[in-house]
Amino acid sequence: MGTGDAATRAEKRARLAHPIETGALVGARWSPYGFDPRPLPAAELRSLLEAARWSPSSYNEQPWRLVAARREDGEPFERLLGCLVEFNQSWARHASALVLGVVVRRFAGRDADNPAAEHDLGLATAHLMLEATARGLSTHAMIGIDAGRARAAFAIPDGFDPLTAIAIGYAGTPGDQPDKLRDRDAAPRDRKPLAEFVFGGEWGRPAPCLED
Amino acid sequence: MGTGDAATRAEKRARLAHPIETGALVGARWSPYGFDPRPLPAAELRSLLEAARWSPSSYNEQPWRLVAARREDGEPFERLLGCLVEFNQSWARHASALVLGVVVRRFAGRDADNPAAEHDLGLATAHLMLEATARGLSTHAMIGIDAGRARAAFAIPDGFDPLTAIAIGYAGTPGDQPDKLRDRDAAPRDRKPLAEFVFGGEWGRPAPCLED
Numbered sequence: 001m002g003t004g005d006a007a008t009r010a011e012k013r014a015r016l017a018h019p020i021e022t023g024a025l026v027g028a029r030w031s032p033y034g035f036d037p038r039p040l041p042a043a044e045l046r047s048l049l050e051a052a053r054w055s056p057s058s059y060n061e062q063p064w065r066l067v068a069a070r071r072e073d074g075e076p077f078e079r080l081l082g083c084l085v086e087f088n089q090s091w092a093r094h095a096s097a098l099v100l101g102v103v104v105r106r107f108a109g110r111d112a113d114n115p116a117a118e119h120d121l122g123l124a125t126a127h128l129m130l131e132a133t134a135r136g137l138s139t140h141a142m143i144g145i146d147a148g149r150a151r152a153a154f155a156i157p158d159g160f161d162p163l164t165a166i167a168i169g170y171a172g173t174p175g176d177q178p179d180k181l182r183d184r185d186a187a188p189r190d191r192k193p194l195a196e197f198v199f200g201g202e203w204g205r206p207a208p209c210l211e212d
Numbered sequence: 213m214g215t216g217d218a219a220t221r222a223e224k225r226a227r228l229a230h231p232i233e234t235g236a237l238v239g240a241r242w243s244p245y246g247f248d249p250r251p252l253p254a255a256e257l258r259s260l261l262e263a264a265r266w267s268p269s270s271y272n273e274q275p276w277r278l279v280a281a282r283r284e285d286g287e288p289f290e291r292l293l294g295c296l297v298e299f300n301q302s303w304a305r306h307a308s309a310l311v312l313g314v315v316v317r318r319f320a321g322r323d324a325d326n327p328a329a330e331h332d333l334g335l336a337t338a339h340l341m342l343e344a345t346a347r348g349l350s351t352h353a354m355i356g357i358d359a360g361r362a363r364a365a366f367a368i369p370d371g372f373d374p375l376t377a378i379a380i381g382y383a384g385t386p387g388d389q390p391d392k393l394r395d396r397d398a399a400p401r402d403r404k405p406l407a408e409f410v411f412g413g414e415w416g417r418p419a420p421c422l423e424d
Contacts, residue, residue, distance in 0.1 A: 014266045016262060016266075017262060017265075018255070018258045018259050018261075018262035019259055019262075020259050020262050020263045020266075020343055020346075021259070021343060021346035021347055022237070022263055022339070022342055022343050022346050025234070025237075025342070026263045026266050026267075026339050026342075026343065027266065029266075029268070030268075031268050042420075042421040042422075042424035043230070043424075045421045046230045046406070046421060046422060047230050047231055047232050047233070049230075049406050049410055049422075050228060050229060050230040050231075050232050050406065051232045051234055051238045053229075053403050053404070053406060053409075054226045054228075054232075054238050054239065054241075054401070054403060055238075055338065056241070056242075056243050056341070056353060058353075058354075058355045058356075060402070060403075062403060062404055062409065064409060065409050065410075065411065066409060066410045066411070066419075067410075067411050067412070067415075067419070068410050068411070068412065068419040068421055069412060069413070069419070070420075070421055073412065073413070073420055073421075075413065076412055076413035079413070097421075115355055115375075116355040116376075118330040118331045118334070119330045119331065119333055119334040119337070119355070119375060119376065120334060121331055121334065122330070122331035122332060122333065122334020122335040122337070122338070123334045123335070123337060123338045123341075123353075125331070125334070125335060125338075126267065126334070126335045126337075126338030126339060126342075127234070127238050127338060127342075129268070129335075130234055130237070130238075130338075130339075130342065131232055131233060131234050131238065134232075134233035134234050135233055141268060141270075141335075142270075143270045143327055143328040143331070144270075154411070154413075154414075154415050155414075155415045156415055157415070163327075163331060164328075164331065189266070190272070191265050191266060191272075191274060192265070192274055194258070194261050194262065194265060197265075197274065197276060197277050197278060198261050198277075198278045198279075198280050199277065199278070199279050199280070199366070200279070200280065200281060200285065200288055201281070201285070201287065201288035201291070201366075202366075202367075203279075203366050203367045203368055203369070207278075207279070207280040207281070208254075208282075208285055209254040209257045209258060209280055209282055209285075209309075210254075210258060210261075212254030212255070
């Protein structure tokens, strides 16, 4: 376990086109498939959750609920693992903790859907991930869960919708890691250039601020 | 403009229940209604967009498109401002830049909706916001836009759905700021305790990791 981590991490640094101040977080963060199943101290997990807690949200609704289990919790960890689609179970079982991301579909104070609910879970998840990076931990978020199974497994009431899971732990290379996943973990990170997704006055045309 | 910023910023620090390493970002970030309409250098805006660019996304789809306009862009800035609901226009007009957040509803490579699209726009937006905080800039994201007006204003094709807007600039206190918004900007930030939203094996019961 853990061999080659340093090389992998160096190769996974974002190849920045523009300078960022958050390079140690945004530039260093990546989503491994390989985890080394070391115990994660509860205090570490609390700090990640605390960072998520201070995320902004529309009307400060905080439209998220999380189900968190560490490997040493035993049965709840296995139960949460069982809510992932099969492929995600295959690698996430090495994570030190799993978090289920659940959106609160309706506003607390009025009879209407909250159109920001999924978006705001994303905001909170990014906070959690960057706090993890700051602590030398790795995260891998998944949309690949079985929402029905999660609802049944944790008796999640109507109006609360399981949407994501987050694997949290220590990046590593499990001895039984399939070559395909090892290759993915070793591959450089890749993103579209800004000019392909930041437009200005005309849809599809790069924003003027990209060229000033 | 800008009087009282220092006091406000100090009061707005998150009152942490658990230590976080990202305190200078997550702990310092807040969403002002008051902005001082100073010009935002294009290079600063590019750095914010670059941080968003390196956000994770499901299948690395990067299911976001952004429309970005700075105040000095003139007409496109006014056009983007006009896509906000009226209340948001009233304060966001003082921002130095506006960004429209658009989700890509379908997967690029297959004929299916991307269930992570809105969530992943949230991830990218959090990156942008924290990069802004690192640079002494403020952001305020809104779900309160008129999506139909945005689609018409920027000829946004089917399959791309305007969801959010982000005001970016310098926190301040405009001379004409309504008392109600001034009070909101001066109020401490408030969040639910972890025990109210982080559950363990049983829905509604705090996770064991909160108490270890």
